[in-house]
C-alpha cells in the first residue's frame with residue numbers, strides 16, 4: 727500500500743497538520759502516542775468507576791448506588807482497566823519503540839541480525 731504521494735522535483739509535500747494529521751497518521755510513534763493517550767483517559771474513567779464503588783462501600787447500608795448499578799460498575803471497572811487501559815498502554819510502548827529498534831538491529835527480529843555496533847544485516851534465508 728502506498729503511503730507517500732509522488733511529487734514533482736522541487737515541489738514541497740503538503741504535510742497534513744493539526745487534528746487531521748493525527749487522525750490520518752501512519753507514523754508508528756504518533757500511533758503509539760494515540761494509544762497511550764486513550765489508555766490514560768480510560769484509566770481515569772476506570773478510576774472514577776472505582777471511586778463510586780468505594781463511596782458506596784464506605785458506609786454500611788449506603789444507598790449511593792443500588793445492587794444492580796454496583797454490579798454494573800464492578801464489571802465496567804474491571805473491563806475498562808484491563809482491556810481499555812492496561813492492554814492499550816502496552817500497545818502504546820510496542821508501537822512507539824519496536825519498529826525503530828528492530829530497524830536499527832538492536833532488537834532481535836526475523837529480518838535482522840543484532841550486532842554490538844547496532845548495524846543490521848539481513849539474515850540469510852534458509853527457506854527453500
Ligand code: HEM
Nearest residue numbers: 772773776777779780781783800801803804805807808812
Ligand atoms: C489493572 C487493572 C486494575 C486497576 C489498575 C484497578 C484499580 C483500582 C483502584 C485504584 C481501586 C480503588 C481501591 C480502593 O478504593 O480501595 C479499585 C477498586 C476496585 N476494583 Fe479495581 N483495578 C483493576 C482491575 C480490577 C478488576 C479486574 C476487578 C474485578 C473484576 C476490579 C474490581 C474492583 C473493585 C470491586 C473495587 C472496589 C473495592 C473497594 O473499593 O473496596 N478491579 N481498583
